[in-house]
Amino acid sequence: MHALVLTGPGEAEIQDVEAPKAEPGQVVVNVERVGVCGTDAELFSGEMSYLHTGRSWYPLRPGHEWCGRVTALGEGVCEDWLGRRVTGDTLLGCDRCDRCRAGRHHVCADTGEIGVSRGRPGALAEQLAVPARALHALPDTLDSTLGALVEPGGNALRAVRAAELRAGERLLILGTGTIGLLAALFADAQGVEVHLMGLRQPELAGTLGAAGVWTRPALPDHLPWHAVIDASNAAELPALALDLVEPARRVVYIGLAGTPSTLDTRDLALRDVTAGGILGGSAGLADTIAAYADGSVNPRPLVAGTVGLADAAGILAGHRPDDAGPGPKFHIDPRR
Structure with a gap:
């Protein structure tokens, strides 16, 4: 073959x-x-x-x-x-x-x-x-x-679940690639207010139900982010995710940078933030198939x-x- x-x-x-x-x-x-x-x-x-x-x-x-x-x-x-x-x-x-x-x-x-x-x-x-x-x-x-x-969808769904958000709460996703956009779709299907931040403001992102699509300089500083998902490959963004998230909430890391990133665990502890990592879509595959099949995520x-x-x-x-x-x-x- x-x-x-x-x-x-x-x-x-x-x-x-x-x-x-x-x-x-x-x-x-x-x-x-x-x-x-x-x-x-x-x-x-x-x-x-x-x-x-x-x-x-x-x-x-x-x-x-x-x-x-x-x-x-x-x-x-x-x-x-x-x-x-x-x-x-x-x-x-x-x-x-x-x-x-x-x-x-x-x-x-x-x-x-x-x-x-x-x-x-x-x-x-x-x-x-x-x-x-x-x-x-x-x-x-x-x-x-x-x-x-289905496989990338399983990854994105696990990241959204790890954020532990309720309907009406606000999620910021760092990265507008496939995983970031899939996470936006799954979060939107759960009634979460979704915002995306990337190097660019891709036209596609604005058609997927996101309430806001931002570059870093334009990111609003008056909105509380109830969870942040880092779906980027930028080494500086894991620390930014921790800086932006509301105290006592969650940051989720699913993106992988090409070089080591630095995270100050003092900030993590003093702000009572929970950080979680996602590897693979295994536990999310079945529910991703169901969401695609019922049309709640397209x-x-x-x-x-x-x-x-x-x-x-x-x-x-x-x-x-x-x-x-x-x-x-x-x-x-x-x-x-």
Whole structure:
């Protein structure tokens, strides 16, 4: 089958590779759609920290935001999965340790991430092998665009939940990329007043129900922020999130900067602020599917366009096709 393979920093090619087989406990999925995110771009550029710690290495097959149809079952897998349209958890724990048994497989010491770490092949290919325990069925009402947005949606939903806001309270989201905009959609669906802050005031953000879209100089200084979510990749913004949030409320960190950020824990303690970090969408995938299915959250405008596997390397390198829409997300259809 054809697959995109990262062979080194800034180097990628489509290769003919061996098609996966459904080992015991696994299924094989014919991939329909794959989302490209910042992690994929950093794996391509060589900037991803995992490449420097030994958790990831080249050659690497990326792609962790995906959907498709199950076409083969391994031994021990329920036959009901055959023919089902599915997406799946990216974070795969050992399924044996205390963390996994307690439902915290996403922080298992041996976690491998599909298309990201520990040599697990990703979905930028015609087929993908996945443990059946990681699968989530997609209802017929969810097309491939929505199916490939479930994984980032799960991340955003977990961030909004961690903010612990009530309807009518005010949320500030730092960052207007895919996760920031998805968090805005989920928070708005819960009746929260949403504001976004980014380097720019993207036209798209103002159409997603946000009460305000600001740059840093224009950010109002008279509004109390009942929670702040940092969904940016700027090293200086975690400290700003703490400065802006109301005392005794919550800041949520889901963005990852390329360099270490500095946070003064004295401010955290003296203002009685609770800070939380979010890794992965595992616990939010099922409810994300439900929100997309019932229409309470519609992330379609975030997708700027869909290209074939041959154009995937260009997207990873930051190329934006001339006919792209205003959204931050690009999808790849490996069947093209």
